[in-house]
Amino acid sequence: MTDLTSLTLAEARDRLKQRAISSVEITRAHLGAIERAEGLNTFVAITAEKALQMAEASDARLARKEAGPLEGLPIGVKDLYATEGVHTQACSHILDGFKPRYESTVTANLWRDGAVMLGKLNMDEFAMGSSNETSYYGPVASPWLPPNWSRDRGRAAALSSDKRGLLTPGGSSGGSASAVSARLCLAATASDTGGSIRQPAAFTGIVGIKPTYGRCSRYGMVAFASSLDQAGPLARTVRDAAIMLRSMAGPDPKDSTCSPTPVPDYEAAVGRSVKGMKIGVPKEYRLEGMSSEIERLWARGAEWLRAAGASIVDVSLPHTPYALPAYYIVAPAEASSNLARYDGVRYGLREPGADITELYEKTRARGFGTEVRRRLMIGTYVLSAGYYDAYYVRAQKIRTLIKRDFERVFADGVDAILTPATPSAAFGIGEKGSDNPVEMYLNDVFTVTVNMAGLPGLVAPAGLSSEGLPLGLQLIGRPFDEETLFALGETIEQSAGRMTLPEPWWA
Amino acid sequence: MSVDLNTVRRIAHLARIAVSEAEIPHLQGEINAILKFVEALDTVDVDGVEPMTSVIPMRLPMREDVVADGDIAPLVLANAPLTEDGFFVVPKVIE
Numbered sequence: 226m227t228d229l230t231s232l233t234l235a236e237a238r239d240r241l242k243q244r245a246i247s248s249v250e251i252t253r254a255h256l257g258a259i260e261r262a263e264g265l266n267t268f269v270a271i272t273a274e275k276a277l278q279m280a281e282a283s284d285a286r287l288a289r290k291e292a293g294p295l296e297g298l299p300i301g302v303k304d305l306y307a308t309e310g311v312h313t314q315a316c317s318h319i320l321d322g323f324k325p326r327y328e329s330t331v332t333a334n335l336w337r338d339g340a341v342m343l344g345k346l347n348m349d350e351f352a353m354g355s356s357n358e359t360s361y362y363g364p365v366a367s368p369w370l371p372p373n374w375s376r377d378r379g380r381a382a383a384l385s386s387d388k389r390g391l392l393t394p395g396g397s398s399g400g401s402a403s404a405v406s407a408r409l410c411l412a413a414t415a416s417d418t419g420g421s422i423r424q425p426a427a428f429t430g431i432v433g434i435k436p437t438y439g440r441c442s443r444y445g446m447v448a449f450a451s452s453l454d455q456a457g458p459l460a461r462t463v464r465d466a467a468i469m470l471r472s473m474a475g476p477d478p479k480d481s482t483c484s485p486t487p488v489p490d491y492e493a494a495v496g497r498s499v500k501g502m503k504i505g506v507p508k509e510y511r512l513e514g515m516s517s518e519i520e521r522l523w524a525r526g527a528e529w530l531r532a533a534g535a536s537i538v539d540v541s542l543p544h545t546p547y548a549l550p551a552y553y554i555v556a557p558a559e560a561s562s563n564l565a566r567y568d569g570v571r572y573g574l575r576e577p578g579a580d581i582t583e584l585y586e587k588t589r590a591r592g593f594g595t596e597v598r599r600r601l602m603i604g605t606y607v608l609s610a611g612y613y614d615a616y617y618v619r620a621q622k623i624r625t626l627i628k629r630d631f632e633r634v635f636a637d638g639v640d641a642i643l644t645p646a647t648p649s650a651a652f653g654i655g656e657k658g659s660d661n662p663v664e665m666y667l668n669d670v671f672t673v674t675v676n677m678a679g680l681p682g683l684v685a686p687a688g689l690s691s692e693g694l695p696l697g698l699q700l701i702g703r704p705f706d707e708e709t710l711f712a713l714g715e716t717i718e719q720s721a722g723r724m725t726l727p728e729p730w731w732a
Numbered sequence: 733m734s735v736d737l738n739t740v741r742r743i744a745h746l747a748r749i750a751v752s753e754a755e756i757p758h759l760q761g762e763i764n765a766i767l768k769f770v771e772a773l774d775t776v777d778v779d780g781v782e783p784m785t786s787v788i789p790m791r792l793p794m795r796e797d798v799v800a801d802g803d804i805a806p807l808v809l810a811n812a813p814l815t816e817d818g819f820f821v822v823p824k825v826i827e
Contacts, residue, residue, distance in 0.1 A: 326807040438787040452787050481793055550770040561747065568748070570820050572811035581825045586750035598749060599762050605747040606735070606763065615733075616770070621783030623776055628784065662762055663769045679787035704788055 229254035234298055234411040234465035235492075241287055241297045248280035248287065248297030252341050255299045259343065259409045261732035264383025265366045267404040269304055270312035271344040279341040286339065295472050296339030301410035303401050304345040305352060306332050306456075307445035311342075315447040316360040317350045319592025320573040329445025330477045331414060331456045338472040343410050347400030350594045351564065352418055352449040355668040356657065357399025357425075359596040363387075364654050367394040367429055368407035368727045371653060372692035376730035383731050392651040392694070395425030395668075398459060402429040405459045406726055412460040412469050416446060418453045419552055420672025423684040426459055427646035427697030430686045430724040432466045432714065433459045437704045438679035439484035440470075442477035450559035451482070453552075453676040461726070463685060463714040467491035470707065486705055494708035495715045500534030502709070505639040509545035510671060512648065519645045519696065522688050526643055526698040529720035530713065540639060542630040547623050548674040553666060554607050554620035555677075560597075561604030567592060599662060628678040635703050641713055642701040644671050646684045650694035675701050683710040685717045686724040695724060733771065734764045 229251045232240070240246045256273050276299065283297035302308060305315040307325035314320035328336075336342070349359045357365040366388050370379045374390075382391045394403040398415035402425030405413050415422045417435035426433030434457050441456035448454060458469035471492065476485045506527060511520070527537045569575035569588030576591045578584030593601065607616035634642065648670060658665035675682035680701055687698040698717055702710045735743070740760045744751040751759060805818055814821040 323811050326804075326810055439790065452784075478793070478795065482787070482790070484788065484790065485793070544776070547773055547776055550772045553766060554770055554773075565748075569813065570822055571808075573813075575813035578823055580823050582748070583750075584823055585748040586745075589748055590750035593749065599759070599766075601747050601749065602740075602743050602759065602763060603766050606739075606743050609743070609746060618783050619773060619776075619778060620770075621785075622778040622781040623773060624784040625781050626776070626778070661765055663765055666769070 230258050230408040232411070233462050234460060234468060235462070237298055237411055238295070238468070242292055244287060248283040248341060249277060251297070252276050252280040252299045255343055255410055261729065262407055262409055264380065264731045265368060265403055265407060266363055266388070267347055267365055267400045267407070267409060268301070268344045269316060269347050269362045269400070272311055272342055276341050276343050283339050283341060293337065293339030294468065295335060297341060298339070298411050299341045299343050300335060301343050301346045301401060301404045301413040302332055303398055303413065303415050304348050305416060305447040306414055308332055308342065308345065312345050313447070314361070315351050316348045316362055317592065317594070317597070318361045318574060319567045319589070323572050327445060330442035330479060331446070331473045334472050334475060335414070340472070346404055346413055349397035349399065351447065351560070351597050352397040352416060352421055353560070353596050353600055354396040355420065355424055355665055356393035356654070357396040358393065358654060359594050361594065365394050365399040365403050366391040366654065367403055367651055368731070369429065369651065369694055370727065370730060372694070379730045387655065389655045391654050393428070393654050395428035395651065397421040398425050401459045402426060402431060405429070405461060406431050407729070408726065412458055412465055414456065414473065415459045416454060416456050417676065418449050419556060419676055420669040422457045422459060423672050423682055423699060424647050424668060426684040428651040428695065430695030430726060431459055431461050432463050432683070432685050432718070433457065434466050434470060434683040434707065434710065435675065435681065436470060436474060436707050437681045439482055440681070440705065440707070441474045442480040442483040444477055444479040448563040450556040451563060452559060453556055455676070462723070463711055463718050464492060464495045467495050467711045484705070489708055491707060491711055494711040497712040498534065499530060499712050499716050502535040502640040502713070503638050504530050504535050504537050505540035505634055505642040506537060507540050507542045507545065507642060507644060509542050510644045512670070516649065518690055519648070522696050522698065523643070523645050526687055526717060530643065530716060532720070533716045538639065540634045540642065542634065542674070544623065544626045544630050545674060548627050548677050549666065549670055551620040551623045551627070552669070552673040552677060553603070554616050555624065557600040557604030558608050558617050559604070561601045561608060564597070564601055624677050627674060631678050631680060640703070640709055644699045644701065646671060646697035646699040650690040650692065650696055671699060680704060681707050681710055683714045685714045687717055687721045733767050735760060735767070
C-alpha cells in the first residue's frame with residue numbers, strides 16, 4: 226500500500242477522482258504523520274475532527290462526481306489566516322484565545338474548492354522573522370538533519386524545548402515549509418512580506434510562490450505590512466503550487482487592493498515551452514563574498530534554461546543594494562500602524578491597568594515578543610514627527626526607483642529574472658541574530674526587492690549544497706505573469722531532478 | 733543617526749509599550765543597530781522621485797453607498813476580554 230503522504234497533491238487529486246483512494250483515508254494518513262512529527266513543532270493547532278468531517282463531505286461529493294479542484298486534499302494553513310472558530314493568533318501571545326467569527330477569503334476559496342483543513346501552522350510572530358524562532362509557540366525544526374547528524378541525535382534534539390542544533394526551516398512560514406517538506410500535508414498556505422514564502426521554500430527543498438501584489442485577497446490575513454504582504458502556497462512540486470495558487474487567488478470586493486483580473490489556469494502553464502524566452506541575470510545580485518557554491522548553482526540554472534531554448538542576458542537593477550534597508554523602514558513603519566489595534570480591549574490578551582494607558586502599555590509589553598517590539602519601535606520612530614520625511618518618505622521614493630529598475634528591464638523584452646534565493650543553506654536554531662538583529666535580516670537580501678516592487682517571485686529547489694542541504698533558485702516575473710514563472714519553474718525542477726525529501730527521523 | 737535614552741523612552745510611550753528602565757539601554761542598542769544599517773539610503777539621489785503610493789497601478793474600487801451587512805454585535809464582542817450590555821469594558825479613560 227503506497228504511503229499516501231508521499232503522493233504529490235496532483236497525484237492525490239487524480240487518485241481521489243478515480244476513487245482509488247478516499248479522502249478519509251488520505252486525511253487519516255496525514256493526521257497520523259502529524260502526530261508522529263510532534264518534535265518538529267510545525268502545527269500549533271490540529272483540527273482532526275473537523276478534518277475528518279470535511280473529508281467525509283468530500284468523499285460524498287467525489288461519489289456524486291461533483292469534485293472541486295482541491296476536493297478531499299488535506300492542507301495546512303498558516304496561523305495568520307482567519308479560520309472561523311479555529312485558533313488564529315499569528316503565533317503571538319497577544320492574540321491569546323482568539324477564534325475569529327469570520328473566514329479569510331484565501332481559506333474560504335480553498336474550502337469552496339473542496340480542500341480539507343488539517344490545522345494551523347507555526348510561524349514567526351506576526352510574520353516577523355526569517356527562521357521561525359520568534360514564535361510564541363517555540364521554534365520549528367526543519368525535517369532536514371544537520372550535516373553528519375545521526376537520527377538518534379536528531380530525535381533527542383527534537384524532544385528538547387529549544388531544539389538547539391537542529392536546522393531552521395526559514396521564516397516566517399517555517400511551520401508551513403517544514404510540514405510540506407516532512408510530508409505532513411499535501412501543501413500549505415503561507416504568506417510573504419519580505420521573503421517569508423520563498424526563503425523557507427529554498428531552505429527545505431520545496432516550491433513556493435509569492436504572487437503579484439493584489440493577486441490574492443488579504444481579507445482575513447493578520448496584517449503585518451499592508452503594501453508588502455501577499456498570500457501564496459508552499460508545495461512539493463511546481464505543478465502542486467500552480468494548482469494551489471489557482472484556488473487561492475482571485476478578485477475580492479472586501480480587499481480594495483485585490484486586483485479584479487481573472488485567474489488563469491496556472492496548471493496549464495506547467496510544462497509549457499520556454500523556448501524564445503529572455504531571462505535576465507542581474508549583476509547586482511552577485512554579492513561580494515558570495516559562496517562559490519551559490520554562484521555555481523545560479524550559473525547551472527541559467528544553463529538549464531538555455532538548454533531549454535531560452536536566451537540569457539545580463540541586466541542591471543542598480544537600486545538593488547538599497548532594497549533591504551528601505552524594507553526595514555517601510556515594513557516596520559506599516560507594522561507599527563497595523564499592530565496598534567492589539568490593545569487588550571476587543572480581543573486577545575488583557576493585562577490589568579489602573580487606567581486605559583496602563584492597560585495598553587502593559588498588555589502590549591506582555592503580549593509582544595522581542596522581535597515584534599523591536600520592529601514596532603523602529604516603525605514608530607521613523608513615522609514620528611521630524612523623522613517621517615527623512616526616513617519613511619525617502620524609503621518610499623527609493624521604492625519607486627527599485628520598481629523602475631525592474632520596469633526598464635521588462636520593457637527591454639526580458640520575460641523573467643533569475644537570481645539565487647538565499648545567501649546560504651539553512652542555518653541552525655539559535656545560530657543567528659542574538660548579537661545583532663541585522664544579521665538575521667540579511668537572509669532576505671535576494672527576496673525583499675520583489676515585495677518592494679510588487680512583482681511575483683517563485684522559488685524552486687535546484688540542488689544540494691556540499692553538505693547535502695537544499696538550495697533554491699528564484700525567478701522574478703512581470704506583474705500578473707505567474708504563468709511564465711510556472712513554465713520556467715517546471716524547467717528548473719525537471720532539469721534539477723525531483724528533490725528527494727528526508728525520511729522521518731523524528732519519530 | 734542614533735537615538736539617546738530619552739528618545740527610546742519617548743518612542744516606547746508613543747508605541748504604548750511598557751519598557752522597564754533596565755531594558756532601555758539594550759533597546760537603544762538594537763534601534764541604533766538598525767538605524768546604522770539604513771544609513772545606506774542617505775546617499776541615494778531621490779530628487780524629483782515620487783514616493784510609491786500604489787504598489788500595482790489600480791483605481792480605488794467604489795461601491796454603492798448602501799448598507800450591505802451589520803447587526804452582528806454579538807460576533808464582534810465574542811472574543812472580548814470583558815463586555816457588558818453590548819459594550820467593551822475598560823478602565824477609566826477620562827479623569
